[in-house]
Amino acid sequence: MIPCAGEGLRRRTVVMMLVLVTALVLVGLGAGVLPARGAEPVLEPDGLSGTVEPMQGPPGTVFAFRVMGLVPNERVGTWLVDPRGGQHDLEEQVFADGTGQASWTWAAPGDAYGGAWTMHGRSFATREEVIVSFVVEGEAIPHTRQAxxxxxxxxxxxxxxxxxxxxxxxxxxxxxxxxxxxxxxxxxxxxxxxxxxxxxxxxxxxxxxxxxxxxxxxxxxxxxxxxxxxxxxxxxxDRSGYTLPPVPGYEVAPARGPRGTVFWFRADGFVPGERVGMWLILPDGRRQDYRPREWMFADAERGEFVWEWTAPADAPTGSWTMAIRGVSSRVQWNIPFVIEDVVAAPTPVPQPALWVVPERAPRGSTFRFAVSGYLPGEKVFFWAVNPDGRPVPNHRELEADEQGAAAWEWTVEPDEPPGRWVMVSRGDVGRQEGQVTFEVTAPEGLPDAVRVEPARGTPSTTFHFFASGFSAREEVDIWLTGPHEEPRRFDVSFDVREDLRTDEQGQVWWSWTAPENVPGGTWQMTARGADSRVERVVVFGMVRETPLPLPYSVSPASGPPGTVFHFSAEDVPTARAAFWLTAPDGSVIPTDHTDFRERWTLTVGDDGVVAWDWTAPPDAQRGVWLMVLRNRSEDPALDWSRADDPEEWEHELARSAEARRDSVIEFREYVIRFTVE
CATH class of the missing domain: 2.60.40.1930 (Macroglobulin (MG2) domain)
Structure with a gap:
């Protein structure tokens, strides 16, 4: 058969194409286009990316998530955000594999909200975050009701x-x-x-x-x-026209009386209407509830409490203390009073008689005691009770002589507090007690316990403090408790000493100058001995003639929709801060948590100052708005020089996580009020 011209043309075309393909293959091999044997192509990561399968399903569906672009073997933080903005942490821990990919699943519960959900994955190494959206089918969340x-x-x-x-x-x-x-x-x-x-x-x-x-x-x-x-x-x-209440105190009447006396007490300085607790400290140091299982409350207007107590017929004589403490304010007063042995006891059993010489002497003195009325040969125990109602431990014991008498000496240590003391004796057989009071004074007429001059002042006032009753030459810690009961440690500029230490008599003096930004109110300066654990509290008042300047501002304070409001805040303690708004109806903006990190986070200056703007949209609600600024915790910096070594990098990640757990962040929140007219 003779081929036609068209068939020959087709054959020539096929041959030319084969030749061309062969040439291209040879050229490619020579130029190194094809990879060498055994080489794997390397893909450079281009940020985090994520997928979900399926992208939509009813409650009960198991959604499978996958994130690429992670650091190999690193830990991944995961959480969910539901359609209403609520956050749900996943209980399981997720880690990337050797290729930088991580996979996990989540089963939508039967009561899951219907609507658009987001799964969030965050790299612990780079802090990058990927957000994967998916839909849970079902009944949508009802329209948010305005607050x-x-x-x-x-x-x-x-x-x-x-x-x-x-x-x-x-x-x-x-x-x-x-x-x-x-x-x-x-x-x-x-x-x-x-x-x-x-x-x-x-x-x-x-x-x-x-x-x-x-x-x-x-x-x-x-x-x-x-x-x-x-x-x-x-x-x-509003404090305009409001005067600072007087420095709180207490009263008792009478201060002394026999058994059966009705003692009247008054104590103030409590929060109006707050619950108070009371107890009695007996002369031997034991505690006794005032009224067990009964709630008592301070006056709802003046913050004071007035009450009475009748000394029972069997009350031991000596120095008593009525203690009262506010549950919320923590204000406590120890009110001393004395029950005297004026009326003879109804029992005919004779009580031991106890004498002391001298009846009054300074600290460091030796007091001599004698007691009678015990059985011959009976063991006699004795101990002293200090002015605060605390018994001083004593392990000595005596034996009564043939007349039932005993004698001993007791020296007051130089660091013991001055005031009215009680010596108590008790027999081992009849358990009969004897008591005698004696007074310990400060040497050379020095003031007792605590003192402050002046008792009330304004910002920039220098207050001079005195406290006694500590051990000789011991270190003393001091701190302030402000009007809002927030203990604040501070550096005190001492008059002479570089550190605060008592003298040979257990006394200490120091000064403190109130800063200009100190709030007004009732303050407490507390001093505590490092060794003796003796604690002294000095109460003083701070008066401000002008309100405390606010650490934030807004300009203008009001304006119509479309107004650009300028905000600023000072003394922000961290490098990052987040802000959000509360509309007049109580709703919080932003409602979409997915863009919160990027759009609603600010960088704070090195001086702790941050400024930002917000433009009221055309449909903004009319009324009072609240701009809220809150500082954010910062993660400790990672040492990226250790990232090349997998073992070193694992240790670095562990160190960073440990530092985050141990770090203490001072959180501060500013609420700035403005009006959209």
Missing amino acids: STMVLPDASGEPGTTFTFVARGEFQPWEQVGSWFIQPDGTRLDADQGISADGNGQIYRVWTAPMDAMEGDWVFRARGINTLFQVDIAFHI
Whole structure:
């Protein structure tokens, strides 16, 4: 058969293509285009990426997640964010494999909210975060109900005002709700007791502003434990025209009396309406409840408590102490009084008689005691009780002579506190007690216990303190407790000494100058002996003629939608801070947690100052808004020079995690109030 011209053309075309392919292969081999035998292609990671299978499913679906681009073998932090913004941590730990990939699964529970969910994965090494979105099918979350809040009797009041906060929104019926207060300086004041929503999902909180409450804008914040629903209720404390209450104290009348005497007591300085506890300290140092299982409360207006106590017929004579302590304020007073043996005891059994010589002497002196009225040969124990009602341990014992008498000496140590002491004796057979009082004085008329000059001052005032009763030449620690009961350690500039140490008589003097930004109110300076553990508390008052300057600002304070509000804050303790807003209806912005880290995080300057702007959108709610700024904890820096060695890098990651656990971050929150008109 003779081929046609078209068939020949096709054959020539096929041959030319084969030749061309062969040439390309040879050229490619010569140029090294094909990889060498045994070589694996290397792909450079380009950030984190993630996938999910399936992307949508009903409750019960097992979603499989995968993240690429991680550091090989590193730990991965994982958590979920539901459609309403609630965060759910995963219990299992996730680690990347040798190729930098991590895989894990999550089964949507039967009661999972319907809607868009996000799975978050964070590299512990680079701190990068990947977000994978997926959908749980089902009933969507009902539309968020606007919060309804109210403050009674008014949203403004002076210290001592009792506020009632009411809120209703998305709290579940009977849900436990955490609550606290944010003070004008950004610090947090915890509430004494927890609260729960009622059957209608409504909460109430009754709170009395303390007498030393800061002036300015306060916020009551409540957050549901289960729903994470949060409301902020703004109110104001006004101190204009309010005078600082007098330095608290106590009274007792009469100060001395026989058995059967009705002693009248008064103590103040407590939070109005707070619960108080009381107990008695007997002359031998034992404690006795005043009224067991009975609650007592300070006056709701003046913060004082007045009560009576009748000395029973069998009360031992000697120096007694009535102690009273506020449960929330922790203010405590030890009120001394004496029960005298004026009326003969109803029992005909004779009591031991105890004498002392001298009856009054300075510390370091030797007192001589004699007692009679015990059985011949009976063992007699004795001990002293100091002015605070604390017995001084004594392991000595005596034996009564043929007349039932015994004698001994006792030397007062130089570091013992001055005041009215009691010596107690007790027989081993009849258990009969004898008591005698004697007075220990400070040498050369030095003041007793504690003193401060002046007792009240203003910012920049230099206060001079004195305390005694410590061991000789021992170190003494001191600290301040401010009006809001926050112990604050500080460096004290001493007049002479570089460190605080007592003299040979166990006495110590020091000074402190109040800074300009010190808040007004009742302060306590506490001194504690490092060896003796003796503690002395000096109460003094601080008066401010002008309100404490606020560490934040907003400009302008009000404006219509579209206004650019400029905010600033000072003394922010960390390098990063986050902010968010609370609208007039109580809702929190942003509601989308996925962009919170990027859009709502600020960098704080080295001087602790941060400034930022926010533009009110055209549809912004009219009313009072709250701009909230809260500093964020910073992770310890990683040493990236150790990343090349897998073993070294594992140790570095462990070190960083340990440092994060041990680090103590001071959290501070500022709540800035402004108005959209």
